[in-house]
Amino acid sequence: MDLDTRLTIPPQVISRLVGDETVLLDLKSGEYFGLDGVSKSIWDAISEGKTLAETTDDVVSEYEVDEARAQSDVLEFASTLVEKGLLSD
Secondary structure: OOOOOOOEOOOOEEEEEEOOEEEEEEOOOOEEEEEOHHHHHHHHHHHOOOOHHHHHHHHHHHOOOOHHHHHHHHHHHHHHHHHOOOOEO
């Protein structure tokens, strides 16, 4: 996976905004996951069909963080979600 990757949400994953948090439900496993702050922003960008590079740009613009840190965080978070089956590449 690299910054040109465009991830998709598998059909068994449902997301809903609850207050300031995005809640993910994996229908296959029955597990819930809560996202807020930067993780919510990353999820929102990916769900809009943005590449990980575009997602990184969004994080840099929205939060006071340098690009290298944003790239690392976006790639790590995206990898974690792919491993948990919440995103597909």
